[in-house]
Amino acid sequence: MIRFFREGAAAGQQLLYVADKAETELADDLDPLPSRDAMLGTGQLKLLPLAKLYGPVDDFTADEQIAMFKELTAAAVRAGFGCLRVAAEATSLVLSVDGERAAHRFVGYEVGIDRVMASEPMLSMCGYDRRLVSARAASALCFVHPLRHGARGGQGCGVFADEDGSWSVTGEIDLVSRDSFETALSALPGDRDITLRLEGLTFIDVAGVRALAELSSRLAPRRLILHDPPTPLRRILRLWWQDLPGLEVAD
The missing domain is CATH 3.40.50.300 (P-loop containing nucleotide triphosphate hydrolases)
Known part of the structure; x- marks a missing residue:
């Protein structure tokens, strides 16, 4: 200090x-x-x-x-x-x-x-x-x-605010970090569109993806915009949550 x-x-x-x-x-x-x-x-x-x-x-x-x-x-x-x-x-x-x-x-x-x-x-x-x-x-x-x-x-993973109003997700979202990830997502403001920057995300399991889907449902009719998600996440979204209202993927 x-x-x-x-x-x-x-x-x-x-x-x-x-x-x-x-x-x-x-x-x-x-x-x-x-x-x-x-x-x-x-x-x-x-x-x-x-x-x-x-x-x-x-x-x-x-x-x-x-x-x-x-x-x-x-x-x-x-x-x-x-x-x-x-x-x-x-x-x-x-x-x-x-x-x-x-x-x-x-x-x-x-x-x-x-x-x-x-x-x-x-x-x-x-x-x-x-x-x-x-x-x-x-x-x-x-x-x-x-x-x-x-x-x-x-250590090594988290959700942090960016200067442009978006949020960065970093590291691995797995069994160890999943509860903290869900807690952080539940604390994000629900009165506006939310952009999550995922270029720093190195891994996310299915339960973590489900948490993103639940956040998207909570935000409706506002949007959850996933910016630059890793390829495995894109595949999971296409297979299971392609038609989820308000969920957008951006490059």
């Missing part, structure tokens, strides 16, 4: 550190950060306890938080910073009263934030305590993060 913030400070970005701690503890965490106190004084560095930023854990609302981060990003730009760089330790948001369901709900929030970062001057690094988060929930969360450190699952 110190390196992450040090790079942002050197680039003239505003830094925001969020965790389930008091502000004094947050400041202590950043003691190795050069010019920490000076940046706190100028407003380049901000410290926010998790509850102050997100509100009560049980009342967490993804849409409200996404809108809030958009406003924080806009405020950073208005203040003369080139970008908002956020480090958030968010384990307690995942471990709310309904446990794993909360983790999967939070995946939807992460998908939304990924979409913001693809189009706005915002960078974010999320942290989760893997001693407390279930393996299944951790894999689902890793699946929607392009870069992962210390992750047990979800």
Whole structure:
């Protein structure tokens, strides 16, 4: 995290550190950060306890938080910073009263934030305590993060937002990653056409293709556009789902 913030400070970005701690503890965490106190004084560095930023854990609302981060990003730009760089330790948001369901709900929030970062001057690094988060929930969360450190699952595959509003699917969708893939697809916005860029997809099993078909049905009458799917996927679609309304294949 110190390196992450040090790079942002050197680039003239505003830094925001969020965790389930008091502000004094947050400041202590950043003691190795050069010019920490000076940046706190100028407003380049901000410290926010998790509850102050997100509100009560049980009342967490993804849409409200996404809108809030958009406003924080806009405020950073208005203040003369080139970008908002956020480090958030968010384990307690995942471990709310309904446990794993909360983790999967939070995946939807992460998908939304990924979409913001693809189009706005915002960078974010999320942290989760893997001693407390279930393996299944951790894999689902890793699946929607392009870069992962210390992750047990979800390596090499995922669903990520692109700058043009489309989504890239990468890696292998198989028995190991299928549940995370289905969770990520269920979190994609259903109020517009969705384009999935599949040039980075190296393998997908039949159950993964079925998840795509279910997404297409959920979107109707809007479209699911599969851009540059691998040849085996094209064959499966022609055999089983050729007449599925709203499903389009593009090169």
